Amino acid sequence: MKLASLRRGTRDGRLAVVSRDLSRCVLVPGIAPTLQAALDDWAELAPRLAERAAALELSGPHADVLPFDPAQCAAPLPRAYHWVDGSAYVNHVELVRKARGAEMPATFWTDPLVYQGGSDDLLGARDDVPFGDEAWGIDLEAEIAVITDDVPMGTSADAAAPHIKLLALVNDWSLRNLIPGELAKGFGFYQSKPATAFSPVVVTPDELGAAWRDCKVHLPLLSRINGVDFGRPEAGTDMTFSFAQLIAHVTKTRRLGAGAIVGSGTVSNYDRSRGSSCLAEKRTLEQLESGAPRTPFLKFGDRVAIEMLDEAGRNIFGTLDNRVVRAAH
């Protein structure tokens, strides 16, 4: 099934079941008012939501059935309790390190790299994304994320798969020119990783069919900048750590609460003909090829679109299409 959170003047939106073709939806207050409420009691409520989703596929016009409009979508979880983002495409990390002449420790191939993100302000798929200054080096990061139920501390990769309840696409906006100074301080990202944007809908793994296997998504992740194709890497090909392995890593010393979001990091392929999922990677390739990056970071007014199509060309998650704008302050 596919779910969305429609803006209705509330902080958490209103949960809606969305038709598979993304044309129609229905609010489900009788089952759960919000996506977080559904995740809090997923074992009980997911079958009822699935039943409603099946009925929506079969139903004709009805007063309860609304046209589905991604512009009315908040992030599926407009605020979440946990957002941890991996860097599971290690070829990307290796490339970026190579460009700055830094060795990559061999353990990066066996020990996942993650960062804790801020989760109180997650952006909808059509929200304008405000930044204070173009000089901060505004970049996209096209990714995939999973949403879990409650996951105990010490969960193994083998035991992690059933905890993956939903999938989403993510644009993990990054401020490249703030990163070096911030990472040099030693405590990781904060200012350099502002609010993250999410696809209009989240989907249960079964919606991906055979493309969901080994806890990876075996489909290309498409991104466009101002309408021009930017990247289409195969998300399943070079993912060093599966989502199950990422969950095992993050639960080593903590449990995860229902609704925790675990990201893949920038999707990237060794096959450079497939493009990139962030400008930083493209600029790194340019630097390695010709000594200097040519492609600028994003400017106010630029638009970034991210989506994923199934093998028949159908849009799975809806399209993120956010505009970069100057912050009001």
Next chain:
Amino acid sequence: MKLASLRRGTRDGRLAVVSRDLSRCVLVPGIAPTLQAALDDWAELAPRLAERAAALELSGPHADVLPFDPAQCAAPLPRAYHWVDGSAYVNHVELVRKARGAEMPATFWTDPLVYQGGSDDLLGARDDVPFGDEAWGIDLEAEIAVITDDVPMGTSADAAAPHIKLLALVNDWSLRNLIPGELAKGFGFYQSKPATAFSPVVVTPDELGAAWRDCKVHLPLLSRINGVDFGRPEAGTDMTFSFAQLIAHVTKTRRLGAGAIVGSGTVSNYDRSRGSSCLAEKRTLEQLESGAPRTPFLKFGDRVAIEMLDEAGRNIFGTLDNRVVRAAH
């Protein structure tokens, strides 16, 4: 006023108003079911909660009035949307760097250091705290935190003060032996910063009277390990960055949602006779004095208590008193 979240078999607890002397409390479902709900609509609900608190001070025995039991308290926000912890006592950072022979950049005195913490699993003041292995180097960090309402992006330090709605005490449990490897990877803390514990109650700034000024708390923060006094640094003395300055730093590139928690980092004084707020600092001092640390990290079964008394010796936040235990898995 003082507020707590009583466990009642729910994920977010039930909001209670607590008497100033921490002896009695009353549930307030007619005003707000949870602390998050109160913070979501603070301007409207805080006056009603304050009115209920004033009535509680005057009331005699009544069916609604319960004895206040810190053992029944979840964290005030059992799960929160944002937890960012500063390192505002720069003398502590300087000391730790000195011990490992590392220079501290001069900008550390002017540019706050913060890390993004996990917030989906915050621990109550009397919860057992599970860890997988004593060899991870289990440590306390006694701190103060503030809780905000909605704070816009780009808020200045001058404008930040009115956004501080509540204060709490914190034990930011740390796994010292996991930190070097994790920080060497460059993305900051994750496994090395497990679930954080909070005081039984949160208080509005006016409860601190004259001890709350310049957005700092001018009182000693007391900690004990297994009943033995460990530290009593003055929290107002060597705090390089006030909570207002920390909020200005964290809102440079993002807004904060209602209920965001901003921590001070380990409270520490230049005056070493006042003890420390974490074992790492004590071990560093031992190393500088005699070439090697003598005090071990915590063992399973150890208890850590943290509290703050006002000038008349009255307990302000209640006492954190957590036991370190072996994780069940």
